[in-house]
Structures are given as structure tokens and as C-alpha cells.
Amino acid sequence: MSGHFIVYGAVGSGSVPIEAALALAGIPYVVKDFAPWTSAEEAEALSILNPMRQVPALALPSGQVMTESAAILIWLSDAFPDSGLAPPAGDPRRAEFLRWMTFVSSAIYALYWITDNPARVTDDTAQHAAINARLYERIADCWAVMDKGLTPGRYLLGDSLSILDLYVATASRWSPGRRRFYEVAPGLADAIRRTDAEPRLQTLWAERFPFSEGWER
Incomplete structure (x- = not known):
């Protein structure tokens, strides 16, 4: 996989574990902060990425956007198995x-x-x-x-x-x-x-x- 991931999130929010996972795996990424709870305008701007108007969201290098923190984290662990950040399929855990x-x-x-x-x-x-x-x-x-x-x-x-x-x-x-x-x-x-x-x-x-x-x- 080439290119950068873009994490849409905010300080102290559910984007933090995603940022941490990317950092631990050594995967290049950039962060774009959104705080949809601060204003209707901020929420509307985020709706282009996530109709739920919530963070986090993750833009993949392909341009596809993922939402839902648990899904993003599980996907990252599967996409980068060498990171060791989750038990692989077949592992008893x-x-x-x-x-x-x-x-x-x-x-x-x-x-x-x-x-x-x-x-x-x-x-x-x-x-x-x-x-x-x-x-x-x-x-x-x-x-x-x-x-x-x-x-x-x-x-x-x-x-x-x-x-x-x-x-x-x-x-x-x-x-x-x-x-x-x-x-x-x-x-x-x-x-x-x-x-x-x-x-x-x-x-x-x-x-x-x-x-x-x-x-x-």
C-alpha cells in the first residue's frame, strides 16, 4: 500500500487509538481535525466524509473512506499483519x-x-x-x-x-x-x-x- 492515510478526528476523541495504531505500525499518515460538536457548520463539513457527522474517519490511500472506530482498528491490524497489533485469523485469541x-x-x-x-x-x-x-x-x-x-x-x-x-x-x-x-x-x-x-x-x-x-x- 502506498501513499498516506488521512485520519479525521480530534484531540481526546476516538481517533486517538487509530493514530496510535498507525504510529506503532510505522504507517505514514496525516491528521485533519474536525470537532463536529462545536458547530453546525463543522458537523456539515464532516458529513461529506461521514453521514453520521462523527469522528473518527479514515481515508485510505485509495481514496476510500472508512468510519466506525472498531472497524478501522480491526482493518488496520489485518491490512498490516506484521505490526503484530492483533491476533491473526487462526490464533486462539x-x-x-x-x-x-x-x-x-x-x-x-x-x-x-x-x-x-x-x-x-x-x-x-x-x-x-x-x-x-x-x-x-x-x-x-x-x-x-x-x-x-x-x-x-x-x-x-x-x-x-x-x-x-x-x-x-x-x-x-x-x-x-x-x-x-x-x-x-x-x-x-x-x-x-x-x-x-x-x-x-x-x-x-x-x-x-x-x-x-x-x-x-
């Missing part, structure tokens, strides 16, 4: 890898469409705080389910860092926050702290999802 990548996407990530803007489900602003509180507890419950279902090694799927680690390391920083994640998923904590500390990612983390003071909340 492959089923577990696909299970939890999909779980994070559908059971956890999808809920942020509501928590980012509760008006999407009700115009009653008096209910917004309660809706978010319930959803954050649901997210915590889902992390607890993952904690019970996985037996990590140094990383979530064993002794090698994978895109599942990148995905969880990013999503677990969103509300209800990493401190709550550690409380409900203590068995996953060391693997994710190890991902935070990965030397090859320190520049990217600093630029795209900084560990600012009090970040663990």
Missing part, C-alpha cells in the same frame, strides 16, 4: 479479540452519543444530568463485565500490546473517568497503565490526549 473490540464499541463507546448531548434523546433539560449519571453507571458496569471476562497478561490479550489496549486506554479516560475504571476493572488496570507508559506513544499521547494534572479524575 482471535475470537476474544473480536469479542472485546466489538463490546467496547457497542456497549460503551455508543453511549457517548447520548452523554455528549442528552438533548438527542429528550428536550427536558431537567432530565439531562440524571440521564448522564445513569449512563455513566452503565459504562462502569460494562467495564466490570470486561474485567470479569478477561485474564490479561502484561497487556489485555497476553504479553503483546494490541489495538484492544489502545482502544481501552482511550475510552477509559472518558467519563466516568479512569479512577472509576480502576475501581470497577482492577484486573485490567496494570495493562492499561502499561499502555499509557508505552515509550513509543509518549509524543502522541502528549499531543493528542495529554496526561494533564488531575487527568485521572
Whole structure:
């Protein structure tokens, strides 16, 4: 594959694990930032790439555009198997890898469409705080389910860092926050702290999802 990939995303968003995967695999890419939540104009501009008006999106060197973070990450791991970022087909860990990548996407990530803007489900602003509180507890419950279902090694799927680690390391920083994640998923904590500390990612983390003071909340 030749040419550059273009990641459409934003600081601290679901584009970060995609950027991290590309960086770890040594694949050239450029980033174009979009923040569709900031204005109708920004959302409309993004709709040309993604009718859902959401980031991330990934433009392939061929010009094809992919959306959906889990799909992009799985595709990258399959397109660049030498990166070692996912168990290949036939590996006993492959089923577990696909299970939890999909779980994070559908059971956890999808809920942020509501928590980012509760008006999407009700115009009653008096209910917004309660809706978010319930959803954050649901997210915590889902992390607890993952904690019970996985037996990590140094990383979530064993002794090698994978895109599942990148995905969880990013999503677990969103509300209800990493401190709550550690409380409900203590068995996953060391693997994710190890991902935070990965030397090859320190520049990217600093630029795209900084560990600012009090970040663990």
C-alpha cells in the first residue's frame, strides 16, 4: 500500500487509538481535525466524509473512506499483519479479540452519543444530568463485565500490546473517568497503565490526549 492515510478526528476523541495504531505500525499518515460538536457548520463539513457527522474517519490511500472506530482498528491490524497489533485469523485469541473490540464499541463507546448531548434523546433539560449519571453507571458496569471476562497478561490479550489496549486506554479516560475504571476493572488496570507508559506513544499521547494534572479524575 502506498501513499498516506488521512485520519479525521480530534484531540481526546476516538481517533486517538487509530493514530496510535498507525504510529506503532510505522504507517505514514496525516491528521485533519474536525470537532463536529462545536458547530453546525463543522458537523456539515464532516458529513461529506461521514453521514453520521462523527469522528473518527479514515481515508485510505485509495481514496476510500472508512468510519466506525472498531472497524478501522480491526482493518488496520489485518491490512498490516506484521505490526503484530492483533491476533491473526487462526490464533486462539482471535475470537476474544473480536469479542472485546466489538463490546467496547457497542456497549460503551455508543453511549457517548447520548452523554455528549442528552438533548438527542429528550428536550427536558431537567432530565439531562440524571440521564448522564445513569449512563455513566452503565459504562462502569460494562467495564466490570470486561474485567470479569478477561485474564490479561502484561497487556489485555497476553504479553503483546494490541489495538484492544489502545482502544481501552482511550475510552477509559472518558467519563466516568479512569479512577472509576480502576475501581470497577482492577484486573485490567496494570495493562492499561502499561499502555499509557508505552515509550513509543509518549509524543502522541502528549499531543493528542495529554496526561494533564488531575487527568485521572
